Amino acid sequence: MGRKGVRRGAEHDVEKLLDELHTTPPSDFVSRREQLAAAAKADGRPEDARRIRAARRPTLAAWAANLLLRSRPQESRRFLELGRALREAYRTLDADGIKELSGQRRNVVSALSRQACELALEAGHRLSDAARQDVESTLRAVLADEDAADRWAAGRLESALTPPADFPAAASSAAGGRHKPTDAVPPPSSRSRAKDELAERRRQRQEQLGAARRAARAADRRLRDLRAEQADADEVLHRAHDRHDRAGRQLSAAEEQLRQAREELERARREEGEAGERRRAAAAAAARAERVAQDAAREVERLAGPAG
Known part of the structure; x- marks a missing residue:
């Protein structure tokens, strides 16, 4: 029983980590993902590490949409409720409801898009015009499509969402059909x-x-996965280039140290040879001086003897 409780806690932890990861700025996503995966693996949670490592880096617009959901929970919940009401109005061809809710849709999408841009800027990333349009496209998709709403509500978008092309047209046809x-x-x-x-x-x-x-x-989804894999591969390749450059510089420094060590060794060998020669010469000179001293001592002893 205790083991099962630990497992449930670990799953709860990894869900929090994945939520955190998808609100991490894209520029820091890969390094943070590797850090979290390594920590999970070191903690004896290989399945959590696999799930973390499988996460794909969001685009800037998707990250901003995730950040909006996590940072503005009340506004996001009301936005999801508006989407459900709007989709129900389209489904039942309620022209009056569509007209009223469509006006709210434009205002809310515009307001939430601005909030997403402000949150991104506070986190250190200014959204380009294209990224802002992708955020608005994502929010319109959330209103129009239940699957898109569920994906955004999970808070782990990897790329911008696209609203169905037929959704806006239904309003005019429904309204026209009712009043024609x-x-x-x-x-x-x-x-x-x-x-x-x-x-x-x-x-x-x-x-x-x-x-x-x-x-x-x-x-x-397949296109997003491939783009995310390409982005991750680019990041890994960039880091590999950096490591290659560092290794090249270290190798050059090691080769220079080896060259200097060889030169020092060669100098030491020469000095050792010269010292050996000097030692042998000094030993020979000392031997000669010893013989001369011995001869001189014998001569002194001879001369100092009794006279014959």
Whole structure:
């Protein structure tokens, strides 16, 4: 039981770490990811380390959207509720509701986009015009698409989201359909058949649209993964270049030290040889001087002896 409790705590910890990682500025993302993964591995949590290392660096706009969600929870929650209400109005073709909520949508998207830019600037990153447009695109997608809303609500976007192209058009068609006058009212049976045919065409279109959206989302996720992998590979390559340059400089310094050591060794060998020669010469001279001294001593002893 205790072991299971530890495991639940570890999973809770790794979720917090992943949340933190996706609000880390993109310039620091890779180094922070490696630091967290290494710490998890050293702590005996290889699965957590794998999950952390699998995280992909967000684009600047996606990071700003994640930061907005985490830093403005109340505004973000109301924004998600607005999206649910707006999607329900489109689904039921409530023209009045669509008109009212669409006005809120424009104001809220604009306000939240500004907040995201301000948060990014406070974190040290000024969003370009293109990044700001991507943030707005993401927020519009959150309002229009339930899957996009769920992905943003998770707080771990890796790239900007794109709203469905047919969402804005539904407002005009719904509103027009509600207020357009009719010249003639068909009989009840004709209205029923037309309604059934219209419902069937809508159902088929929704199925086709759903399949197309799923395919588009899958392709978009694949593209984001590939771009993130390329960005990570670029980062790793950059670090490898740096290490290569440092190793090259260290090798050059080591080679220079080796050259100097060899020269010093050669000088020491020469000096050793010269010292050996001097020692041998000094030894020979000392031997000669000893013999001369011995001869002189014998001569002194001879001369000092009794006279014959």
